[in-house]
Amino acid sequence: MNLFSSVKSILVKDLIIEFRNRYVLGGILLYVFSSVLVIYFALQYNNSIQELSPVVWSVLFWLIILFSSVNAIANSFFREPEGRFFYYYWLISPQALILAKLCYNFIFTLGLSLLTFGIFSLMVNDPVVNYPVFLITIVLGGTGYSFLFTTMSAIASRAGNNATLMAVLGFPLVIPLIIFLTKLSAAAIASPGFTEETVKNIWMLLAFNIVQPTLALILFPYIWRD
Amino acid sequence: MNWLYTKWWKWLSAVLLFYVVIGSYMVPLSPGISKIGPLSFSPDSIYTFTISGYHTHFKDPGVGKIQFWFKSGNDYFQAKDLNILSANTGEVKFGIGSNQQDSLKTNNFDIIGNDDIDGTFALREGVTLIKASKVDSSSTVNATTGPVEVVHNKHQFLAFPYREILYESIRNTFFHVPMWFVMTALVFFSLVCSVIYLTKGNSLYDVFAHQSIVAALLFGICGLATGMVWAKNTWGHYWVNDPKLNGAAVGVMIYFAYLVLRGSITDEIKRARIAAAYNIFSLVIFALFIYIIPRLTDSLHPGNGGNPAFSKYDLDSSLRMFFYPASIGWILLGFWIFSILTRLELIKQKQEL
Known part of the structure; x- marks a missing residue:
């Protein structure tokens, strides 16, 4: 099989499994919903939803996405039974596998981010005025989170499927991402149009999003091999 | 290996x-001024300022001529009647006329000292002038921008720079x-x-x-x-x-x-x-x-x-x-x-x- 078709078949397989196993999808949705609910109640009973500053809003928003995407992406490697990797090993190249996982998690995290935004704006509020910048931020954020945690999930799955390990490995590395994401979404709340700083931050995120999958592609064969 | x-x-x-x-x-720190008092003064009267140096050598034999200036903007006003109390403390007299106050670039004076051993040392914005509301034209107090004659600008011994903070x-x-x-x-x-x-x-x-x-x-x-x-x-x-x-x-x-x-x-x-x-x-x-x-x-x-x-x-x-x-x-x-x-x-x- 060539690279493209093997990526496609793994991707399709993962998507099909996801839809057949709807309780995983439902679990993640409920996870997002209940975390928004926790934040909503914490804010509501202190009467501070109205005075939520743009920065606090974006920090809360990206933290919810962070935790729910960690939970969702942890499944991508942990779910596969021990023996199946041997089977893949005979069938496809490691690059195809990691590419498929990256694509799948990207789609998943993007959906998750949009959904979180929907629930968040329904329940808490929607202060965004600059939708183009905000959408770019969501796409770049989804990419960054999914690429980083896919790699970490691959590493953690080799270290005995330890979900704590994934957080320990990934959280220090997610800090630069969070800084730029919150900056960008706070900018999307505060002002319309593209300022010079916004463009600079978008370039920074793009740089992170190019470096991460490149490293993942280079290093995954070593992680995967038994 | x-x-x-x-x-x-x-x-x-x-x-x-x-x-x-x-x-x-x-290695010691290079000389500096750690303290000066009083911290503020008004025009038209002569004040006695006590200057506390840090690691200075006022009493040493080869110290030469010890001079102090009050610097505002680019003007070096000479302090007069220097009285050395110890190796690290000295008293100077300084006053400024109210007819001079408007020509100053800033009300904050840097204190600058110089002698042959310690070189030039300074305290940034050490003293503040509180401007008089009226100009007293009969005032005899007048600060002069004295001649700046120094032998050594740099301290004459090995020392680390003296920096505030x-x-x-x-x-x-x-x-x-x-x-x-x-x-x-x-x-x-x-x-x-x-x-x-x-x-x-x-x-x-x-x-x-x-x-x-x-x-x-x-x-x-x-x-x-x-x-x-x-x-x-x-x-x-x-x-x-x-x-x-x-x-x-x-x-x-x-x-x-x-x-x-x-x-x-x-x-x-x-x-x-x-x-x-x-x-x-x-x-x-x-x-x-x-x-x-x-x-x-x-x-x-x-x-x-x-x-x-x-x-x-x-x-x-x-x-x-x-x-x-x-x-x-x-x-x-x-x-x-x-x-x-x-x-x-x-x-x-x-x-x-």
């Missing part, structure tokens, strides 16, 4: 660090800053070892990568500790919101995660390979983070703007005399500790076989 066991660079490190530790505690803690430059050099050197060494391990598969390089991270963490923690003590003394808090500090904390966290990762895999070859992959991945992301973010935001640290006491931070020649040996000495010490850790690990592995 043999370089782990050779001795000359370890001796070099010991000699350099001995020189640095002795030197950094023996820092004072004696400037010696920490030889301890705090090199810690980060050592950590960076060891971490990049570990990166190289990880890359070699993944391409060659020689398990020796895995031991190298692992032990250099352990040594780097040791120096990272020392760097944080020395930095925290320094920050408490200069910036007022053990921890301040500063991109370099936060970057350092993240770096230390990443390498603790690396050790946790190693600890959670039992199979040796698998552990070596996955740890190497994580090491490369995290270091590249971390390097992006540490080299880009401090350039985007202001830092309290020198070289990034922000702190006035540091903004003209140029290593003075007396600091350089110790800073370069200190950097080399500490880096060699880092690799010395690394070599001991590595040899210990190799012996342990041999015993297990």
Whole structure:
């Protein structure tokens, strides 16, 4: 099989499994919903939803996405039974596998981010005025989170499927991402149009999003091999 | 491999660090003015200011002519009737006429002193003039911009620069800053070892990568500790919101995660390979983070703007005399500790076989 078709078949397989196993999808949705609910109640009973500053809003928003995407992406490697990797090993190249996982998690995290935004704006509020910048931020954020945690999930799955390990490995590395994401979404709340700083931050995120999958592609064969 | 066991660079490190530790505690600070009183004055009367010098030599034989000026903008007003009380204190008389007050560039006067041993020393914005509401034209008080005649501009003995805010803690430059050099050197060494391990598969390089991270963490923690003590003394808090500090904390966290990762895999070859992959991945992301973010935001640290006491931070020649040996000495010490850790690990592995 060539690279493209093997990526496609793994991707399709993962998507099909996801839809057949709807309780995983439902679990993640409920996870997002209940975390928004926790934040909503914490804010509501202190009467501070109205005075939520743009920065606090974006920090809360990206933290919810962070935790729910960690939970969702942890499944991508942990779910596969021990023996199946041997089977893949005979069938496809490691690059195809990691590419498929990256694509799948990207789609998943993007959906998750949009959904979180929907629930968040329904329940808490929607202060965004600059939708183009905000959408770019969501796409770049989804990419960054999914690429980083896919790699970490691959590493953690080799270290005995330890979900704590994934957080320990990934959280220090997610800090630069969070800084730029919150900056960008706070900018999307505060002002319309593209300022010079916004463009600079978008370039920074793009740089992170190019470096991460490149490293993942280079290093995954070593992680995967038994 | 043999370089782990050779001795000359370890001796070099010991000699350099001995020189640095002795030197950094023996060399005094250069002269400065630590205090002046009163802190403010009004025009049209003569005031007696008591000036407290820091490490000055007013009573020494070769001190020559001791002079003080009150500097506002580019005008040097001469202080008169100098009365030396001790090696570090003196009294001068100074007053300014109310007809002069409007020609001043600023109401804050720098105090500048000079003598033959101590060279020129100063206190920035030491005294403030409280302007009179009316100009008294009959006033006889008149400050004169005296002739500035100096023999030596620079102090005549080996001394570290006297800087406000820092004072004696400037010696920490030889301890705090090199810690980060050592950590960076060891971490990049570990990166190289990880890359070699993944391409060659020689398990020796895995031991190298692992032990250099352990040594780097040791120096990272020392760097944080020395930095925290320094920050408490200069910036007022053990921890301040500063991109370099936060970057350092993240770096230390990443390498603790690396050790946790190693600890959670039992199979040796698998552990070596996955740890190497994580090491490369995290270091590249971390390097992006540490080299880009401090350039985007202001830092309290020198070289990034922000702190006035540091903004003209140029290593003075007396600091350089110790800073370069200190950097080399500490880096060699880092690799010395690394070599001991590595040899210990190799012996342990041999015993297990």
